[in-house]
Amino acid sequence: MKxxxxxxxxTVTKIISFIIILFSIHLFFAGHYTPGGGFIGGLMTAAAxxxxxxxxxxxxxNKILPFDYKRMTAIGLLIAVLTAAGALLFNxxxxxxxxxxxxxxxxxxxxxxxxxxxxxxxxLVVIGITMTxxxxxxxxx
Amino acid sequence: MxxxxxxxxxxxxxxxxxxxxxxxxxxxSTADRVIALDSLGISLISVIGLVSILLRTSVFLEVxxxxxxxxxxxxxxxxxxxxxxxxxxxxxxx
Numbered sequence: 108m109k110x111x112x113x114x115x116x117x118t119v120t121k122i123i124s125f126i127i128i129l130f131s132i133h134l135f136f137a138g139h140y141t142p143g144g145g146f147i148g149g150l151m152t153a154a155a156x157x158x159x160x161x162x163x164x165x166x167x168x169n170k171i172l173p174f175d176y177k178r179m180t181a182i183g184l185l186i187a188v189l190t191a192a193g194a195l196l197f198n199x200x201x202x203x204x205x206x207x208x209x210x211x212x213x214x215x216x217x218x219x220x221x222x223x224x225x226x227x228x229x230x231l232v233v234i235g236i237t238m239t240x241x242x243x244x245x246x247x248x
Numbered sequence: 249m250x251x252x253x254x255x256x257x258x259x260x261x262x263x264x265x266x267x268x269x270x271x272x273x274x275x276x277s278t279a280d281r282v283i284a285l286d287s288l289g290i291s292l293i294s295v296i297g298l299v300s301i302l303l304r305t306s307v308f309l310e311v312x313x314x315x316x317x318x319x320x321x322x323x324x325x326x327x328x329x330x331x332x333x334x335x336x337x338x339x340x341x342x
């Protein structure tokens with residue numbers, strides 16, 4: 108295999124992966140009122156990580172982002188179940204969500220909803236499963 | 249008036265997509281097919297933009313950015329496969 112130099116791809120990746128991650132965070136938080144949500148936000152974050160994997164390699168990715176993606180999937184499932192079970196503490200049925208208005212400095216009056224916590228679980232599960240599949244296929248000979 | 253202009257533009261984009269599909273099927277080398285697929289994705293972006301003008305909605309604008317990102321990542325993956333024979337390397341300094 109001949110020696111190649113990917114300097115253009117790596118420089119472009121350094122800029123574009125941040126734009127993709129920002130877009131995925133926007134999709135995640137906009138999911139309540141506009142198209143988007145945990146699933147597509149997680150897929151876009153995984154796409155940014157896949158772009159990093161394409162222009163670098165698995166060893167560098169494990170060094171700069173030392174996540175155990177299987178553990179990330181487990182934490183996401185745990186957050187989703189705990190959000191659903193938290194409703195039982197207030198004597199309402201399983202999976203009942205609640206929302207209220209809070210005064211947050213810098214943002215003003217904002218409505219916070221417990222569905223976001225469930226969405227964070229979905230987001231972590233989607234990233235964890237996608238990256239587990241891709242890294243497992245990439246590592247096998 | 250706007251609908252007529254957008255429909256004409258839509259027909260032009262669809263005709264160019266048919267030409268691109270001809271290049272995907274006929275293309276002599278793999279690189280021709282990869283570039284044709286990339287431009288097919290970009291044409292799809294313009295179709296979505298024109299359709300969202302026709303339907304007078306702005307909920308498809310996320311799809312446009314999404315398709316741009318996916319087309320870029322897909323093209324990079326294909327070209328890395330053509331260049332190096334593997335898509336994800338384990339250690340690039342080896």
